[in-house]
Amino acid sequence: MTTTTRPQTEVADSAPELSTGQAAHMDMNPIDLGRIEVLQVLDEHGNVDQARDPGLSDSELLAVHRAMVLTRSFDSRMLTMQRQGEMGTFAPNLGQEACMIGQVWELTRQDWFSPSYRSFGAQIHRGWPMERLFLLWSGYHEGFPPPEGVNDMPFSIVIGSHVLPAVGIAMGMRRRNNNDCVVVNFGDGAMSQGAVSEAFNFAMVDRAPVVFVCENNGWAISTPTKLQYATDHLAGRGVAFGLSSIRVDGNDILGMIAAMREATRRARDGEGPTFVEAITYRMSLHTTADDPTVYRDSADSDPWHSRCPINRMEKYLEGRGLLSKEAAEKVKLEADAEVLEARERFRKIAKARPREVFDHLYKVTPSELEDQRNEYLSRLDRKGVD
Ligand SMILES: Cc1ncc(C[n+]2csc(CCOP(=O)(O)OP(=O)(O)O)c2C)c(N)n1
Incomplete structure (x- = not known):
């Protein structure tokens, strides 16, 4: 794991000593955090950096691929249903599948996950039946509570509001002294909410076992990241609070898993919180109530087509002889069928009242x-x- 160049500072037990030395000169230039490298294991051509490969087994690699395909299939069906009047407003996951699956891949049933609204790929992987998510997004309150035995918080729509409570869960875990941890996700827009900074600070002071995942997808509705922050990266914000911080290619499922493996290990081993800035792109609408063509042009999104997380995984799996083009097509058809079966179950339950x-x-x-x-x-x- 590439962490920042800045060493972790120990939390002081008492008020800091006043240094009596004179600074050579009054330097008010911003402290240079240096360049924070973006971790990438699987590039867009399907090549793997062996030194950083998290070393998943063949069956795990296929399962990861399948989970991303299922996420996309669910996303696409939701959009069709919404356009046909069968679904409420929802926030598509298109293009963020590696981010979604990678951030929860290392979690156990005992760990907790506190998601934002753009997380159904992760929720399906965590054990949410798809018909429950259909219910949720079409306005049935039965869809909202997390399923029995799934340690997830209900997702948050109020931006950044779920991040402090997630730290609270992690603080509780620390007092129980077990090996569990919490993953909480949010967008680049949420980084402008004061509560997220408070959460970083509380987590670091308490050494809480929490992993903050910022899905930096380029846009907060119509606000591009260049209007959201004036630094080169968001990871530096974690550094300022003393957090181990890493930037990772959020469209690289192996990079995401490698980063999350180390971040969750740190949390479980009592080494405290980690901030993961996952660089990705919102390929679709902010929500189905949005039309991005009025505020961004294709020059912005075009480069991201070739960075598709699923295509690069398929290139890699094909190169390793694990998944032929025909087999990949079969996975897609099976995922589509699984989603349609869930839609049938949803239709049987969903009776307007x-x-x-x-x-x-x-x-x-x-x-x-x-x-x-x-x-x-x-x-x-x-x-x-x-
Ligand atoms: C406190 C609050 N302010 C404003 C909104 C309206 N709002 C909904 S989504 C959104 C943008 C969030 O962007 P980001 O955090 O980057 O997440 P993304 O939607 O890109 O996943 C805003 C401002 C809200 N839901 N909550």
């Missing part, structure tokens, strides 16, 4: 709303709607 429209808002419904509810219910009665 118009009589609940006024429920779940107030513990005691205000009288004017109660009047509206009664009028609405009698209208449903007149129309014979259950």
Whole structure:
């Protein structure tokens, strides 16, 4: 793992001594953090850097590939369903599949995962049935709670709001003194939320076993990263709080796994939190309510087509004789079929319940709303709607 060049500082037990030495000159230039290399194991041509290869077995490599293909298949089906009026507004994962799968690949059932809204690839891998995610994104509250036995937090839409609670979970783990850890993800836009900086600080002071994964996908809705921060990288923000920080090619599944393996090892071994800045690109819409053509042109996204995380993995697997083109096509067809089966299960469960429209808002419904509810219910009665 390439960490920053800056050595980890020990947390002081007491107030710092005032240095009596005179600085040679008053230097207010920004401290040079140096260049923080971007870790890449699998390049876009399918070549692997053997020295940094996390060494997955053949079956693990195929499983990782399959998980990314399933993520894409689910994503594409969600978009079709949304455009046909069968799904609510959602945030596509297209292009971020390696980031999604890589960040949770090293987690155990005991570990916790606290996701942002653009995480369903990771959630499926963690054990969320796809029909539950369909329910969730089409507005059924049954879809929201994490499944029994899956140590995930419900995802957060309020940007950055879930990062401090994730640190809280990690602080609890530290007090229990077990080997578990927490992974929390968020976007480059979330880095501008004060709570994320607070989370970095609390985590470092407590040496909490948490891995922060920033999916730096180039855009926060219509705000490009160059308007989000004025430094070369976000990883430097971790360095400022004393965190071990790394930049990784977020479209490289092997790089993501290598980085997360070391980051989670550090957390489990009591070496404290790590900040992983994963460089990726949001290939699709911010959400289905968005039209990126009004604020970015294809020159911005074009270079990322050749960096596709799935294509490069297929080139690598083909080169190793593990996956032919035909076999890759079969994986895709099987994933599509699996998603369609989940859609059928979803359709059987998802029955609109118009009589609940006024429920779940107030513990005691205000009288004017109660009047509206009664009028609405009698209208449903007149129309014979259950
Ligand atoms: C506190 C808060 N402010 C604003 C919003 C509106 N909003 C929704 S998504 C988003 C952009 C987030 O971008 P980023 O963190 O980079 O994540 P990405 O969507 O790219 O994955 C904003 C500003 C919000 N949900 N919460």
